[in-house]
Amino acid sequence: MVIQLINKLSNWFIPIFLLAVFLHGSYKKIPLYDTFIEGAREGFNLAVKLLPYVVGIYVAVSLFENSGAMDILLYPFRPVLKFLGVPEEVIPLMVVRPLSGPAALGITANLIEKYGPDSYIGRLASVIDGSTDTTLYILAVYFASVGVKNPRYSLPVGLTSDIAGFVTALLVCQIIFS
Numbered sequence: 001m002v003i004q005l006i007n008k009l010s011n012w013f014i015p016i017f018l019l020a021v022f023l024h025g026s027y028k029k030i031p032l033y034d035t036f037i038e039g040a041r042e043g044f045n046l047a048v049k050l051l052p053y054v055v056g057i058y059v060a061v062s063l064f065e066n067s068g069a070m071d072i073l074l075y076p077f078r079p080v081l082k083f084l085g086v087p088e089e090v091i092p093l094m095v096v097r098p099l100s101g102p103a104a105l106g107i108t109a110n111l112i113e114k115y116g117p118d119s120y121i122g123r124l125a126s127v128i129d130g131s132t133d134t135t136l137y138i139l140a141v142y143f144a145s146v147g148v149k150n151p152r153y154s155l156p157v158g159l160t161s162d163i164a165g166f167v168t169a170l171l172v173c174q175i176i177f178s
Contacts, residue, residue: 046145053141061096061103070095085174087121089114093128098135098162105129124173132165133158 025032064070074091081091089111097104108129115121135158143151 050141050145053144056140061100065092065096084170086170087124089121090125090128093125094166097128097132098137098159100137101134104134120173120177123177124169127169127173128166131169132162135159135162 022032025035070092074095078088078091082088086094093104093107093111096107108125111125112122117123117126135155138158139151139154143154
């Protein structure tokens, strides 16, 4: 009963939120259409500015996977990862996830298609994809778009959080799904 109520309310959340934004903007006498057009223009300009970085990341990830470089890079780590219970199939996801969200999502989709959504590999891939971030993509694209020249500790902190996400995803999936 409660779950049904929550499901019905969740269907109305976004329309109610948009109505609240519209009403608030009207109350504050903000020119809503002009503001929307200005935001859309800025979004389009940002997309055009970021496009070369996105294409570069896609090309790099594709070359890395298709050239066999990923297999060579991962070969020394396979015994350790096998000992830790990391399925070999999700290792490319762990490498690609900090580079590109869409590429990682593609790997996750392939794993789910091949092994099924309820398999251990499918679930682990989903949890990894949802609990980590595209650290290098963020550094390359977002920092470049706002002109950050010295990211300082962003890379070590971001990669550490990715590793923590991988380890936590592995532990949670081993506890819940094994």
